[in-house]
Amino acid sequence: xxxxxxxxxxxxxxxxxxxxxxxxxxxxxxxxxxxxxxxxxxxxxxxxxxxxxxxxxxxxxxxxxxxxxxxxxxxxxxxxxxxxxxxxxxxxxxxxxxxxxxxxxxxxxx
Amino acid sequence: xxxxxxxxxxxxxxxxxxxxxxxxxxxxxxxxxxxxxxxxxxxxxxxxxxxxxxxxxxxxxxxxxxxxxxxxxxxxxxxxxxxxxxxxxxxxxxxxxxxxxxxxxxxxxxxxxxxx
Numbered sequence: 001x002x003x004x005x006x007x008x009x010x011x012x013x014x015x016x017x018x019x020x021x022x023x024x025x026x027x028x029x030x031x032x033x034x035x036x037x038x039x040x041x042x043x044x045x046x047x048x049x050x051x052x053x054x055x056x057x058x059x060x061x062x063x064x065x066x067x068x069x070x071x072x073x074x075x076x077x078x079x080x081x082x083x084x085x086x087x088x089x090x091x092x093x094x095x096x097x098x099x100x101x102x103x104x105x106x107x108x109x110x
Numbered sequence: 111x112x113x114x115x116x117x118x119x120x121x122x123x124x125x126x127x128x129x130x131x132x133x134x135x136x137x138x139x140x141x142x143x144x145x146x147x148x149x150x151x152x153x154x155x156x157x158x159x160x161x162x163x164x165x166x167x168x169x170x171x172x173x174x175x176x177x178x179x180x181x182x183x184x185x186x187x188x189x190x191x192x193x194x195x196x197x198x199x200x201x202x203x204x205x206x207x208x209x210x211x212x213x214x215x216x217x218x219x220x221x222x223x224x225x226x
Contacts, residue, residue: 001171003154034211038155045204045219046155051212089155093211097168099145104154 004029004090004102011108017078020105022090023071028100030071034093037066037075041086050075077107085109112137114205114217122199122224128192132205132217139163139186143208146179146190148201149219156201160208161188195224 005023012018022029022037029035035053038046048057050066053073063078073092077084090102118130132144146158159169161179169177173192181188192199204219 003156032211036212038213045216046213047216048212048214051214052210057214091155091157091212096171098159098170099157099211101147101155101157 001028001094001096001098001100004092004100006088006090006102006105008103009106009108011110012077012080013110014080014082016080017076018080018107020075020077020088020090020107022073022075022092022102024073024092024100025071027095028092029068029073029090031095032093033068035066035068035073036091037064038089038091039084039086040089046089080109082109112207112215114207114215116203116205116217116220118220118222120221120223122195122222123226124196124224125194128190128195128199128203128222128224130190130203130205130220130222131187132189134186134188134207139181139183139188144181144188145206145208145213146203147206147213147216148203150198150201153201158190158192158203197224200224 037050040046053068054066088105113135122128140163143160145160161167176193178191202219205217206213207215
């Protein structure tokens, strides 16, 4: 199974909105509503921020939102804040009953 | 609050077997799937595989021939064995709880270096 494709880096100014894409195939992203997103600060464990494409766990800011169209899922961060600077990974369930992660995106707040 | 803690050797010699254990506290290991995920230094996340509390498993096809997972419900622990390791297996290894196709609780991770 190949890693899902994400842009290596995305940047934005405080207050702006940014979107991170996550492209897979019909055997993973396109075939299921089981896409999740994780935020990882340096030296820390990943933190779940979106599950089942659009759902936010309790306690996660509503500035984070998810969507999906075909084989591509997206994470949007609105009202960008300095604390959002981190690495972001998508993940999808696959037809083999396995999981695959995205290549990861470094978000920089200018 | 569920907590996960990885334990095991931080240094493994090439061609030997990497062995790690994840201890779950604050909740029961029963009725959940439990995964191992690794991250080479400076690189992205890679799912290694999962084990159900009953013992059923599923592994990443790219690692399947070298991976074995087991569970000990009496100790609230599950384990990972990765055989025939090379330098490419050097990574931070983390355990995580799977909740219906997403990972909601993670351990802090433990760095395993493969070197002679």
